[in-house]
Amino acid sequence: MLDDRDRKILDLxxxxxxxxxxxxxxxxxxxxxxxxxxxxxxxxxxxxxRRIVVLDREKMGVPxxxxxxxxxxxxxxxxxxxxxxxxxxxxxxVEAHRLTGNHDYILKIVLPRVEHYxxxxxxxxxxxxxxxxxxxxxxxxxxxxxxxxxxxxx
Numbered sequence: 001m002l003d004d005r006d007r008k009i010l011d012l013x014x015x016x017x018x019x020x021x022x023x024x025x026x027x028x029x030x031x032x033x034x035x036x037x038x039x040x041x042x043x044x045x046x047x048x049x050r051r052i053v054v055l056d057r058e059k060m061g062v063p064x065x066x067x068x069x070x071x072x073x074x075x076x077x078x079x080x081x082x083x084x085x086x087x088x089x090x091x092x093x094v095e096a097h098r099l100t101g102n103h104d105y106i107l108k109i110v111l112p113r114v115e116h117y118x119x120x121x122x123x124x125x126x127x128x129x130x131x132x133x134x135x136x137x138x139x140x141x142x143x144x145x146x147x148x149x150x151x152x153x154x
Contacts, residue, residue, distance in 0.1 A: 002047070005030065007150040009038055010047060014147040017051040047153065054146060062092070062110040065138035066117050070105040071131045079128075086127035092120050 002010075008028050012019060025035035042048050057063050072079070087093050087107065095108035109120055114137055121133065 002153050006038060006042060006047075007153065009035070010042065010150045010153070011147075013039075013048065013051075014150075017053075052146075057110060061112050064111040064114055064116075065141070066109045066111060066114070066135050067138065068107040068109060068117075068121070068133055068135045069103040070107065070133050071102075072104050072129075073131045074129065075104075083128050086124055089127075090120060090123055092116075 005028050009024060012024055012027060021036050021039070022032050024039075025032045028035060030038070039048070072083070083105075084096075087096050092109050092111055093107050094110050097106050098104065099106055109117065111117060111120070117135060121135075124130070125133070
């Protein structure tokens with residue numbers, strides 16, 4: 001069971017996973033050793049899945065975002081695994097979601113420029129049969145992040 005300090009620790013680590021334990025302990029009013037034990041418990045219990053570094057996409061040369069909406073006529077477990085394998089091998093595909101509604105999947109693709117989408121599209125369709133693919137180019141990022149709300153965790 002999480003308490004308010006655990007939630008505060010999680011919130012602060014989401015904002016900056018590189019924060020020192022001593023700074024974190026001070027911000028949640030704990031000793032360094034007590035804070036360190038809490039972090040270890042949060043990791044062991046799976047609340048902290050991993051610690052990552054978020055790179056600047058502009059500096060990394062992939063400022064463009066394209067969302068590809070995919071329809072397929074196939075829904076077998078074997079096809080889904082083949083699809084998962086096909087998209088997993090493409091580093092430009094940074095997210096993939098199975099959907100309800102008019103489309104089966106949505107892919108978030110980061111690219112150096114819009115024209116590079118065709119390269120990614122061809123990589124995918126060479127590996128897996130798709131019924132329909134439509135793409136939308138993100139014109140502006142209004143909100144982006146990796147944080148999740150901590151208030152729901154029990």
